[in-house]
Amino acid sequence: MSGSVGYYAGLGAEDLVAADYARRNHGIAARRWRGQAGEIDLIAREGSTVVFVEVKKSRSFATAAARLGHRQMERIVASASEFLAGEPRGQLTDVRFDLAVVNGGGALKVIENAFMEV
Numbered sequence: 852m853s854g855s856v857g858y859y860a861g862l863g864a865e866d867l868v869a870a871d872y873a874r875r876n877h878g879i880a881a882r883r884w885r886g887q888a889g890e891i892d893l894i895a896r897e898g899s900t901v902v903f904v905e906v907k908k909s910r911s912f913a914t915a916a917a918r919l920g921h922r923q924m925e926r927i928v929a930s931a932s933e934f935l936a937g938e939p940r941g942q943l944t945d946v947r948f949d950l951a952v953v954n955g956g957g958a959l960k961v962i963e964n965a966f967m968e969v
Contacts (some may be wrong), residue, residue, distance in 0.1 A: 864907075864953040865882065867953055867957065868904060868906050868953070868959060869882060869895075872895045872902070877895040877896060877897050878896040879893070879894075879895055879896075880894040881893070881934075885930075887930075888929035888932075889929070891903050891905070891931065891934065892904055893906060897947075899945055900946065901931075901934070901935070901938065901945070901947075902946070902947045902948075902949055903927060903931045903946065904948075904949045904950075904961075905919055905923070905924075905949070905950050905965075906951045906952075906953070907919055907950065908952070908953040909952070909953075910954065911954055912952045912954050915952035915953065916950060916952050916962070924966050927948065927966070947963060948966035949962060949963050949964070949965055950965035950966075
């Protein structure tokens with residue numbers, strides 16, 4: 852994908868994922884939230900849990916999932932820590948890190964707790 856095509860494909864994938872979380876009764880707290888450490892694609896709420904979601908799009912689910920590396924996970928966790936500073940319970944807030952992958956056909960798969968140990 853060229854730069855602008857990839858950018859718009861990514862936005863489309865993020866729209867699809869946000870709609871899926873909203874359909875499953877998650878409040879959408881932020882999209883493309885940016886802290887000093889980096890950007891988080893989607894931040895949702897499931898009850899008292901804050902869910903940080905990284906969205907990846909590729910031809911297949913496996914290829915999309917493989918695009919999430921350890922260093923990027925570390926940046927997302929650092930950004931999440933910044934976001935949590937504004938939450939009432941701060942770093943004690945219940946959190947989950949999900950990976951949402953979208954394949955070339957527009958199908959979606961969510962892997963909950965994808966960042967088991969960063």
